[in-house]
Amino acid sequence: MSVHEQFADDLSLYALGALQGEERLAVEKHLKDCPDCRHELAQLQGDLALLALSASGPRPPLRSRERLMAAIAKEPRRTPVHLVKRRTWWTALEWAAAAAAVAVILLLLRQNTDLRQRVAALEANSAGQQEQLLQAKELTATLTSADAVHFTLVAGKIPPQAQGKAIYLRRTGTLVFLASNMPELPPQKTYELWLIPTSGAPIPAGLFRPDTHGSAALIKPPLPTGVEAKTFAITVEPGAGSAAPTSMPIMVGIGE
Amino acid sequence: MSRAASNVVSPDAMLVSAIRSGDEQAMAQLYERYSPIVYSVALRVLGDTGAAEDILQEVFMQLWRSPDVFDATRGSLPGWLAVVTRNRAIDSLRKRRSETDITDVVVSIEPDLVGRAESSRTLEKIRGALAGMPPQQRSALEMAFFEGLTHTEIAEKTGEPLGTIKTRIRAGLLTLRKTFNP
Numbered sequence: 154m155s156v157h158e159q160f161a162d163d164l165s166l167y168a169l170g171a172l173q174g175e176e177r178l179a180v181e182k183h184l185k186d187c188p189d190c191r192h193e194l195a196q197l198q199g200d201l202a203l204l205a206l207s208a209s210g211p212r213p214p215l216r217s218r219e220r221l222m223a224a225i226a227k228e229p230r231r232t233p234v235h236l237v238k239r240r241t242w243w244t245a246l247e248w249a250a251a252a253a254a255v256a257v258i259l260l261l262l263r264q265n266t267d268l269r270q271r272v273a274a275l276e277a278n279s280a281g282q283q284e285q286l287l288q289a290k291e292l293t294a295t296l297t298s299a300d301a302v303h304f305t306l307v308a309g310k311i312p313p314q315a316q317g318k319a320i321y322l323r324r325t326g327t328l329v330f331l332a333s334n335m336p337e338l339p340p341q342k343t344y345e346l347w348l349i350p351t352s353g354a355p356i357p358a359g360l361f362r363p364d365t366h367g368s369a370a371l372i373k374p375p376l377p378t379g380v381e382a383k384t385f386a387i388t389v390e391p392g393a394g395s396a397a398p399t400s401m402p403i404m405v406g407i408g409e
Numbered sequence: 410m411s412r413a414a415s416n417v418v419s420p421d422a423m424l425v426s427a428i429r430s431g432d433e434q435a436m437a438q439l440y441e442r443y444s445p446i447v448y449s450v451a452l453r454v455l456g457d458t459g460a461a462e463d464i465l466q467e468v469f470m471q472l473w474r475s476p477d478v479f480d481a482t483r484g485s486l487p488g489w490l491a492v493v494t495r496n497r498a499i500d501s502l503r504k505r506r507s508e509t510d511i512t513d514v515v516v517s518i519e520p521d522l523v524g525r526a527e528s529s530r531t532l533e534k535i536r537g538a539l540a541g542m543p544p545q546q547r548s549a550l551e552m553a554f555f556e557g558l559t560h561t562e563i564a565e566k567t568g569e570p571l572g573t574i575k576t577r578i579r580a581g582l583l584t585l586r587k588t589f590n591p
Contacts, residue, residue, distance in 0.1 A: 162575040165582055170496060171559040195484060200582040202488035203589070204554050205446070205495055207535045208453035212445045217462050221440060221469050225433055228473070290459075373504075 157183070160190055168197040252320055254292045255329045259322075261289040293372055315367070317404055319346070319358075319385040326378035328358055330371040330385070335363040338389065345390040346371060347398060349405075351383045358385065360394045421486040429476045436473055443487050444469070447494045454498035454555055464498050499557035538588040542581055549574050550581035 160183055166172050167180045184191050265286050317332040330346055338344065343362055347355040359374030386402035388395075427435035447468055451461035468490065471478060479489055539547050545567070552558045552566070560578065564571045 162579050165579040166553075166560055166575065169553050169578070170499065170557070171553060173559070196586065197582055198492050199485070199488055200586045201495070201554060202485070202491045203535050203585045204539075204550065204582070205450045205491035206532060207539055208449045208555070209446060209532050211449050211452050213448035213462060213465055214458075217444065217448070217465055218437075218440060220462075221466055222433065222437060224466070224470060225436055225473055287459075375504075 157187065157190060164190060164194055165197055168194055168201055251318070251329070251331060255320060258289045258292055259325075259327060261285050315404065317346075317385075317387060317406075319406060321348070321382050321385070323379060323381055326376040326380065327373055328371065328376055329373070330359065330361075332361065332363065332367075332369045332387075334367045335369060336367070338362060341392045342389050343392050343394060344369070345388050345394050345398070346374070347386045347388065347402070348376060348380065349383045349386055351381045355386065355398055356380065357394065357396065360390070425472075425476050425479060425486065428473060436469070439472070440469055443490050446487060447490055450491055450494045451498045454495060454557070455502055460501065461498075464494060464501060468494050468497060495554065503557055534588055535585065538585055542584055545569070546577045546581045546584075549577040553578050 160180060163172060163176060163180050167177065172180060184194065313334040315332070315334045315336060317330060317335075320329045321327070328348070332344075335344065343360045345360050346358040348358045349355050356376065358376060359371040361369040361371055363369040384406035386398075386406065387404040388398045388400045388402050390399060421439070424435045424439050428439065444465060448461055448465045451464035452458060455461050455464070472490075479486055539550075542550070549563055549567075552563050553560065558566070560571060560574045563569075564574045567574070
């Protein structure tokens with residue numbers, strides 16, 4: 154077997170996930186046509202696994218096992234619940250709670266950054282801040298965790314509709330997006346969220362695949378700061394996502 | 410080295426197959442076998458026990474929900490877990506979304522190596538190989554793997570030429586490989 158010498162170093166970097174842009178695309182293109190280099194890549198991943206083993210030692214706490222098995226035990230019993238309530242009131246409450254949670258998270262994260270810069274002086278106060286940070290993390294985890302059960306409350310017998318909610322802070326480029334009742338996707342497809350600016354091309358704002366209940370969340374996807382959003386839109390894209398939409402939006406924001 | 414243990418426990422492929430049909434005990438067995446390596450890798454990358462526990466949960470839940478993400482015909486499960494955990498932890502550390510489809514990750518390594526890591530000379534051998542590397546080579550390799558730094562970032566940090574960093578990373582990996590396949 155012979156690895157193509159011009160790709161030898163880049164294959165290691167590719168295995169490490171360190172290649173970007175054109176270099177990455179060039180390696181991926183070559184790998185499609187070169188079984189020898191695919192074999193070498195698998196060998197390099199094996200070498201990385203050896204390197205990973207060098208970290209062996211610490212064992213997870215017992216609570217991790219309990220947490221996992223409890224989550225697993227819950228999964229098969231999860232069933233969609235149809236609750237009949239007035240739609241607007243509960244929906245508004247739900248989103249208001251989410252928005253408030255996000256505001257708390259952003260505030261706490263900023264406070265935490267300040268704390269890190271002055272950690273020595275503020276060490277005495279850090280226990281309380283850490284607790285708040287943990288709460289923020291729990292809130293984030295609740296919003297993003299695949300284990301979280303989402304309920305959509307509707308009036309009467311109206312079937313739940315696909316719905317997305319984007320909460321966007323232009324100044325910091327911070328976005329929180331929550332979706333519910335999204336239709337299932339084919340295996341090779343993904344949903345992609347787009348920030349549609351008031352001028353210029355749509356900006357990718359994150360990929361997501363809904364869980365088995367159609368729920369999904371994107372918390373603080375990478376976005377430039379200061380971009381004024383006209384709206385947000387969702388398209389269905391190939392699995393790795395796209396730099397620009399390749400299909401018509403299936404959902405577009407209506408603004409508030 | 411005794412291989413008796415492999416005669417009394419289910420091979421990984423059988424466990425994954427059982428997980429596919431919803432066998433919680435199979436999942437528990439797999440967790441017992443590989444949670445230490447998953448947790449150790451996540452903890453080494455993130456340096457935070459809580460964050461490492463989250464990655465541990467995430468990796469095993471993904472295996473439970475989608476056992477087909479791992480294709481037993483294409484590589485070693487423990488090797489795959491170690492590499493996928495590292496990639497997840499680095500994504501978490503750098504707050505970026507994953508660019509690699511984990512179903513594309515194929516890890517060619519003797520499966521027993523990972524299982525033996527804690528109770529045998531395997532770990533000693535790996536650490537010996539790392540200790541025997543030139544310090545700059547080991548440092549470049551560990552910065553790339555455990556800190557998720559790109560070759561460009563390592564070059565900037567160390568002031569070394571980019572080509573030198575690339576060569577060191579590859580040479581370091583080949584040194585590790587030769588430790589077990591001289």
